[in-house]
Amino acid sequence: MSVLIFAEAKNGNYKKNAFEAVYYGSQLASAIGTEAFVFTIGDGANAADLGKYGASKIWFNNAQAKTDSQVVSAMVAQAAEKAEATHVVLSNSALGKAVAGRIAVKLDASLVSGANALPIGNTVTKGVFSGKAIASFEMSGDKHVISLMGNSLKPVETGSSGIPEAIELDIPQTKLKVIETKTVDGVVPLPEAELVVSAGRGMKGPENWGIIEDLANVLGATTACSRPVADTGWRPHHEHVGQTGVAIRPNLYIAAGISGAIQHLAGVNSSKTIVVINKDPEAPFFKAADYGVLGDLFDVVPRLTEAIKKFKA
Amino acid sequence: MNLLVCISKTPETTAKISFIEDNSKFNTEGVQYIMNPYDEWYALVRAIELKEKHGGKVIAMNVGPASNDIIIRKALAIGADEAVRVDAEPDSSMFVAKQIANYAQENAIDIVFCGKETIDYNGSEVASITAEMLDLPFVSYASKMEFDGTTATIERDIEGGVEVVQVEKPFVLSASKGLAEQRIPNMKGIMMAKRKPLNVVEAVGHDSKSKLLSYTMPQGKQEVKMIDPENMDELVRLLHEEAKVI
């Protein structure tokens, strides 16, 4: 018996979501009195550190098609069988979402995606209705696939680094040809960001975004926006958060010039702390905020940037 | 070419969320339902565009009770050629996917279109499970798609960017924002929809391993603390000492 964790590598490196998954899996393993095994795709070079979050074994296989759900799910399912895993844990990332269902079918397992806490017995919870409620699911059968919502727990180093071992797997031929991958370098992607600075129509136009970027830079935050801002092309559409955009749950969400429409809130109301900057005292966003600043964002935002600079110095 | 578009219904985005029967059921009273935006705005419209260019037909499929017919008719009004409803109250993504996979297999479907996720349960599960049941490639979160009749070149959203992939039909895709431009049904479409076939079929059995037990509401927020706009040092202090987020 074991818990098998699929740790996702990005360009050969491991990020927060991989450490969270390993820590979650190892906590789950100790709760049910078994071991945590990690499986990862890559050459194993940076995989040793995964052990620090409580894994007793680290397996790797350097398959070519690292983003094809057909290939990845086949590999993870085989690793799970080899580990005689009762549970497979992975992150609820773009790749995690594409493979979780496939793995559950292959293993004839129950599936809960986007879990926000460790299971208690066979019950596990997740956010539903865009974070407006939490649902408990009962998992039956003897195998379970759980994907973990980012930022649900803080990974703690409980073990030591292990020596990654290569494993042989039967890898299916990929039917997807990757032509190109375009990512913005040096920026933490929104779903993984702990600090987010977001702005809306109150900005008046794209040429004013400099003050938002300055604030994000001093904080080391990722930028986001409301839907009309993305729809009118003021900002790239991957920055659009909300019910029909990206759903996020950072530690800090700063919203400037966003009214706080219910569809916007749906994507951000799970943030730990919300700061709202708006010149309208009736803006609905104030009701969802922890801290509110009533004022003109063109004054307030630069002032906040200066205050943070001072604090960091 | 047969294009299957899976459509689901979801509470209208401003609907009040509450629960009944010991918090075990969603309270549907007074709730208006809409077609899931990802299914309607992106998946369905792109499928219709492909049919307009390459021929074939667009079939809208829903797993749900008869009260969903109004949403299915809307898909027909937007431009689907026919529809099928699997008459069942779905209890899990596995159940829904099983119905879709079964229908796709029996009806020689070339591309299965799903939405990125339903905006109520935020599962993002059905498309991945369906693809596995059909043993087909799956392209998730497609935000752009070119298709030459055999091979599709698809841009899909990944964390912080996009990945461009090529795949040959048959395959399964899930649609995210950008794949198409929303179409509003016109009068002619609405009239024609009444005459288009909506077939009701029985569900194939499936026993679900994940069961929804109950709901809870997250703890309410405390009253907002208003900060003097002249005193941003105070806000920074609170974020550091009280909220402990910086």
Ligand SMILES: Cc1cc2nc3c(=O)[nH]c(=O)nc-3n(C[C@H](O)[C@H](O)[C@H](O)COP(=O)(O)OP(=O)(O)OC[C@H]3O[C@@H](n4cnc5c(N)ncnc54)[C@H](O)[C@@H]3O)c2cc1C
């Ligand atoms: C089905 C559906 C899905 C949707 N999904 C989403 C979604 O995913 N995400 C999303 O964001 N929206 C979504 N929307 C749109 C949503 O309803 C709102 O229209 C949108 O969020 C409003 O954007 P905004 O707050 O930037 O603009 P507005 O509502 O125009 O608000 C601008 C705010 O800026 C303030 N302001 C103006 N000038 C200043 C200044 N100088 N200083 C300080 N404050 C100022 C104003 O007081 C106002 O509160 C959806 C709508 C529908 C119908």
Ligand SMILES: Nc1ncnc2c1ncn2[C@@H]1O[C@H](COP(=O)(O)O)[C@@H](O)[C@H]1O
């Ligand atoms: N009851 C249903 N009937 C038909 N298609 C569905 C149903 N539920 C979900 N889908 C499809 O699966 C997609 C993803 O749903 P989900 O996995 O629930 O987030 C939706 O956007 C639809 O395309």
